[in-house]
Amino acid sequence: MNGLLDQAAALAWVHDNIAVFGGDPNNVTIFGESAGAMSVSTLLAIPAARGLFHKAIAQSGAAHNTFTPAMGAAMTEQFMEKLGVSGLDGLLSASADDIAKAATKVEAKLYDDPSGLGGPTGIALAMAFQPVVDGEYLPTNPLVAVANGDAVDVPFMTGTNLDEWNLFALMSPGGLDDPKLLQRLERIFGSGHPVRDAYAADRPDASPDDLWNAVLTDATFRIPAIRLVEARANASTPTWQYLFTWATPAFGGVVKSCHALEIPFVFGVLGNQGAELFLGGPVGDDLRELSVAMQDAWLSFARNGDPGWPAWNAQTRSTQRFDVERELLSDPMSLERLVWDGVL
Structure with missing residues (x-):
């Protein structure tokens, strides 16, 4: 909790001093990735941060981590x-x-x-x-707070990468067979076969390890993001969602569209040495155009509170796909989403 209060104190300093540096204290956007996104999402529900930021972006992290x-x-x-x-x-x-x-x-x-x-x-x-929901500094669960209208005046954008968990799977021994996969799914969902079939429907060549990684991507990143978006929609607050799907050829192509892969695109640092290692080498015009498209969306949101695609609602579940080819999706991967109803 102290870390979040430190962030609120930093935002208070920005509010009091940013005008000296040419900034606008009434137009502050916070954004973060992974644990940073969890902080951003939780700050929506922290009274000490109220009024200190005016827009928020959460990349691959939501508000379940309390x-x-x-x-x-x-x-x-x-x-x-x-x-x-x-x-x-x-x-x-x-x-x-x-x-x-x-x-x-x-x-x-x-x-x-x-x-x-x-x-x-x-x-x-x-x-x-x-962070602990202590009733004082964090009065209630952030999802509940958001659904009840906390940060109702703060436009919010969030999204995830298609294969988030593949990065962490590099540290896993793997080797799942179908019976072991079903056993793990039964621990979470109560039954394994329907869930496996839902995840395999769009992945006919996926191994049990691939399917398990997809489940963990959803458990850890995509479904929490969707739940936060749904909570925001319940309070009729302006919210946008994206999905990053470009798959890197790095590491033999096994990590695909993994956790943190969108970061060099957002910051426009595709040519940096560390980024090239992550991106599989020097990039072409198609990826530079993808980076520009993402930067344009992030900057438009920071300036005007609108990234340039339709806001999310429960009927269309509009989701902007960022890849070499950009497109607006409606309720992507709905079969997988539905298996989590009542679970997470």
Whole structure:
């Protein structure tokens, strides 16, 4: 929670001082990616940040990453147990190295079984350290707050990449077969075959590992983003959604349209050495045009609160696809979306 309050304090400084640097304190846009997007989404519900920003963009991260007080207490207990200390004095006496090791152990345990904190069993990205809905600094769950009209006057844009989880799958041993895939799906959904079939419908050549990565992409990124968009729509607040689908040939093509791949396009740094490694080498005019299109959308949104495609509503679920070919989609991957109803 302290990190979010630090962000609110930084926004207050911007509000008070940005005019000196030629900025407009009444037209501030915040945007972030991954954990940064989770911060952006949560700031929508934090009273200390209210009125300090006027538009918000969340790239590959939404507002599901919060704990109830009970979950926060359970996590603290597990962390202190791994650290081998008790009380504040014990924590303050621990070395930074021991704290880091204990945090890693807690994260590993939670990754294997998120149900220990009352979360949906089997969903992989279970972060051990998250903001707590404390009733004061974060008065209520951000999704509830947004649905009730918090930040109703803040235009919001969010989106995800098609194959987010493929980046993290590089660190996974893989090797799933169909029975193991079905077992994992049953832990989350109660039944495996209908979910597998929904994900396989548009992926006829996908392996069990591919299907599992698609499920984790949705569990961790796409469905939380959709839930936040739906909450915003319930409050009749202006919201836009995008989907980034360009697949990089880097790393043998296995990561496809993975997590963080859109970042060099948004910042227009396709020629940077690190970006070229991620993009598979020097890029052509088609990718430079994609970058310009994304920058134009982000800048238009920051200036005017409109990225240039129809706002989202529950009837059309308009989603702008960013790729070499751009197009406006209506409710993309709806079969996969529907299997999460009542689950996440």
